[in-house]
Amino acid sequence: MKRRRDIKTTTFEADYGFMVEIVDTKFGKNNDPIWDIFIYREEYGIKMNIFGLSKNQTPTIEEAIEIVEANLPDYYSLYDEDYCEYDEVDRGYEDDYED
Numbered sequence: 001m002k003r004r005r006d007i008k009t010t011t012f013e014a015d016y017g018f019m020v021e022i023v024d025t026k027f028g029k030n031n032d033p034i035w036d037i038f039i040y041r042e043e044y045g046i047k048m049n050i051f052g053l054s055k056n057q058t059p060t061i062e063e064a065i066e067i068v069e070a071n072l073p074d075y076y077s078l079y080d081e082d083y084c085e086y087d088e089v090d091r092g093y094e095d096d097y098e099d
Contacts, residue, residue, distance in 0.1 A: 007023060008023070009021050009023045009024070010022045010024075010061060010065075012065070014039070014072055015072070015076075016076060016089075016090040016091065016093050017041055018039050018040070018072070018076065019039065019040050019042050020037065020038070020068060021037070021038040021039075022036075022037055022061065022068065023035065023036040023037075023038070024055075027052065032055075032056070033055035034052045034053060034054055034055055035058060035061075036052050037049070037050050037051050037053070037068055038050065039075055039076075039079055041079070041084065041089060044083055044084065048078070048079050048082065048083070050071070050075045051071070053067060073096075076091075076093040077091075077093065
């Protein structure tokens with residue numbers, strides 16, 4: 001295995017037992033700088049990529065975190081449906097984000 005590049009990751013705790021990773025990396029053959037966003041539950045070994053943000057349009061980690069926090073509710077149930085369907089996990093988002 002050969003080392004490809006240094007990758008910086010910022011991890012924070014979100015609501016309902018979720019963790020979020022924001023990875024400062026590059027994408028594509030032009031090595032465009034991006035923030036690559038993942039959510040996961042710490043007790044599960046599965047991370048789900050939810051979206052990427054261009055660092056040209058979102059240059060700071062603070063801006064990336066703001067966008068992530070605004071969009072997280074859309075991804076909680078998707079993660080649980082795919083990976084935690086029959087497990088007992090905190091699904092408080094179902095009550096907090098009902099339409």
